[in-house]
Amino acid sequence: MDLQLLVTIFPQVLLDGILLGFMYALIALGYTMVYGVLEFINFAHSEIFIVGAFVGVEILLGLKSAGLLEAIPWLPVLLLVLVAGMAASGLLAVSIERIAYRPLRHAPRLIPLISAIGVSFFLQDAIRLFESIWRNAFNLVYPTLDVLNRRYDLTSTIDIPLKSVVVIAAALLMLWALWALVNRTKIGTAIRAVAEDQAAASLMGINVNRIISLTFLIGGAMGGAAGVLFGVQYSLVNPYTGFIPGLKAFTAAVLGGIGNIPGAMVGGLVLGLLEAFAASYLSLLTGGAFGAEYKDIFAFSVLILILIFRPKGLLGEVVRERA
Amino acid sequence: MLALEDLEVYYGEIHALKRVSLEVRDREIVALLGNNGAGKTTTLKTVSGLLAPRRGRVSFEGRPLTGVAPHEIVARGIAHVPEGRRIFNRLTVRENLLMGAYLRADGGIAADLERVFALFPRLHERLTQVAGTLSGGEQQMLAIGRALMARPKVLLLDEPSMGLAPVLVEQIFETIAEVNRQGTTILLVEQNAAMALSIANRGYVLETGSVVLSGTAAALGENSEVRRAYLGE
Ligand SMILES: Nc1ncnc2c1ncn2[C@@H]1O[C@H](COP(=O)(O)OP(=O)(O)O)[C@@H](O)[C@H]1O
Numbered sequence: 001m002d003l004q005l006l007v008t009i010f011p012q013v014l015l016d017g018i019l020l021g022f023m024y025a026l027i028a029l030g031y032t033m034v035y036g037v038l039e040f041i042n043f044a045h046s047e048i049f050i051v052g053a054f055v056g057v058e059i060l061l062g063l064k065s066a067g068l069l070e071a072i073p074w075l076p077v078l079l080l081v082l083v084a085g086m087a088a089s090g091l092l093a094v095s096i097e098r099i100a101y102r103p104l105r106h107a108p109r110l111i112p113l114i115s116a117i118g119v120s121f122f123l124q125d126a127i128r129l130f131e132s133i134w135r136n137a138f139n140l141v142y143p144t145l146d147v148l149n150r151r152y153d154l155t156s157t158i159d160i161p162l163k164s165v166v167v168i169a170a171a172l173l174m175l176w177a178l179w180a181l182v183n184r185t186k187i188g189t190a191i192r193a194v195a196e197d198q199a200a201a202s203l204m205g206i207n208v209n210r211i212i213s214l215t216f217l218i219g220g221a222m223g224g225a226a227g228v229l230f231g232v233q234y235s236l237v238n239p240y241t242g243f244i245p246g247l248k249a250f251t252a253a254v255l256g257g258i259g260n261i262p263g264a265m266v267g268g269l270v271l272g273l274l275e276a277f278a279a280s281y282l283s284l285l286t287g288g289a290f291g292a293e294y295k296d297i298f299a300f301s302v303l304i305l306i307l308i309f310r311p312k313g314l315l316g317e318v319v320r321e322r323a
Numbered sequence: 324m325l326a327l328e329d330l331e332v333y334y335g336e337i338h339a340l341k342r343v344s345l346e347v348r349d350r351e352i353v354a355l356l357g358n359n360g361a362g363k364t365t366t367l368k369t370v371s372g373l374l375a376p377r378r379g380r381v382s383f384e385g386r387p388l389t390g391v392a393p394h395e396i397v398a399r400g401i402a403h404v405p406e407g408r409r410i411f412n413r414l415t416v417r418e419n420l421l422m423g424a425y426l427r428a429d430g431g432i433a434a435d436l437e438r439v440f441a442l443f444p445r446l447h448e449r450l451t452q453v454a455g456t457l458s459g460g461e462q463q464m465l466a467i468g469r470a471l472m473a474r475p476k477v478l479l480l481d482e483p484s485m486g487l488a489p490v491l492v493e494q495i496f497e498t499i500a501e502v503n504r505q506g507t508t509i510l511l512v513e514q515n516a517a518m519a520l521s522i523a524n525r526g527y528v529l530e531t532g533s534v535v536l537s538g539t540a541a542a543l544g545e546n547s548e549v550r551r552a553y554l555g556e
Pocket residue numbers: 334337339357358359360361362363364365366
């Protein structure tokens with residue numbers, strides 16, 4: 001075992017894990033917020049996420065073909081793309097709830113779940129159809145902004161591309177904003193009240209349906225932001241790209257304690273780090289017996305172990321009711 | 324002020340309220356008595372919009388309430404303290420109280436918090452505590468205080484004495500009487516008939532979904548059937 005190598009790559013692996021973790025965390029918020037208010041798994045959230053990525057790539061490609069991409073400074077471009085992706089995904093999530101879930105609110109639990117799976121497949125192929133007609137291709141590549149690929153040396157052996165700094169900063173900013181909204185504002189308190197008891201919340205004068213829409217809007221917007229950041233970081237998007245990160249983000253939400261917002265953040269980071277370390281270290285530590293392709297097996301084994309000992313997740317339910 | 328006329332309420336096939344009519348006048352305390360399963364909770368839920376009657380009308384200050392959503396009924400001035408308190412366990416005491424004032428945009432919220440603390444000093448001591456960790460009595464105080472934060476004209480109370488020690492029961496009823504003296508009209512559901520009649524102006528008795536008796540609190544307290552069935556004689 002090459003100890004020297006383990007130590008040398010550690011910061012790079014840590015950075016990869018944090019990046020991936022923030023991505024999962026942002027996506028996981030959509031699952032967990034919706035679960036929190038409706039006890040329902042929004043299976044279509046992986047496509048809400050990838051729609052954000054597609055809106056982003058379309059705007060960037062549009063700017064590029066208009067020759068504007070290099071003409072405008074990168075920060076406004078990135079902000080524009082981020083805001084547009086968030087708006088599109090947020091509004092999409094609200095519409096999905098209105099059309100495909102709300103009419104089924106009082107149906108047996110399995111029914112809206114099946115509706116969500118249907119929406120998920122529908123969106124995948126709708127994106128594919130649209131892009132096939134519009135661009136004659138549905139595997140798209142994010143146009144690179146040269147500045148974003150500039151690398152900064154942290155030490156003599158580690159450097160970090162600007163885009164990773166930007167992705168981490170944007171994710172942190174959004175997680176903080178969401179935390180502040182949910183915990184420090186009246187509307188955020190109302191979201192938590194509705195999550196706990198819809199009937200009691202309506203007796204406070206809270207319009208429960210409006211709060212549910214708002215929850216989809218916020219969760220969807222976070223997913224859309226994750227989509228744009230995903231595109232910026234990993235470049236390739238296709239209509240089916242959302243599925244696996246969506247599934248992993250959902251797992252992250254369960255790991256953190258589904259319905260629990262800080263839990264989604266923690267769960268996302270834990271899963272991202274597990275995956276990154278497994279990808280880089282498994283092969284080194286086992287002398288090549290297990291390669292990077294075993295990363296998911298390793299990461300998910302750890303998850304299963306954690307859930308055996310903490311079935312409600314890392315941050316699940318601490319308050320117990322007293323009679 | 325608040326009038327229920329010929330209400331028929333069903334849970335699926337179960338006929339829970341049968342031609343229930345009752346009236347609550349301005350500044351009254353009206354007691355709604357009856358055994359478990361008589362339909363008391365159903366009556367309050369129908370007033371606050373959580374249940375829709377199949378037939379009959381609810382009106383408030385001369386305007387119909389039937390078909391109006393619960394959150395709009397709160398805006399009209401009716402606050403409901405539901406059975407089992409239903410406070411938000413994961414929110415702090417302060418957040419629970421502020422949710423009570425959710426629809427209010429006036430500057431009187433701070434003053435009303437003070438009013439609630441005057442009625443329930445314990446809540447002031449526990450302001451930043453998570454509500455799920457309160458004792459049963461404190462939770463009932465919080466549920467009532469939270470409803471008062473809406474500055475309701477009418478307060479609907481569903482078994483405020485349930486599960487409380489006798490000393491606390493007395494304290495809660497004194498507070499209800501005080502809230503009424505401060506100008507709030509009250510419709511009080513209770514199984515503890517003696518206590519309820521001691522502070523009420525008038526009362527109604529429900530039996531298996533129908534109003535079987537009504538009258539002034541004094542008259543009901545002397546009625547031989549009420550004494551036998553609800554006052555344990
Ligand atoms: N959610 C429900 N579903 C079906 N039946 C119900 C439900 N809630 C109450 N009931 C029935 O309606 C009747 C009246 O109940 P309720 O209003 O809760 O009585 P009370 O509050 O006087 O104890 C009872 O027979 C009860 O079993």
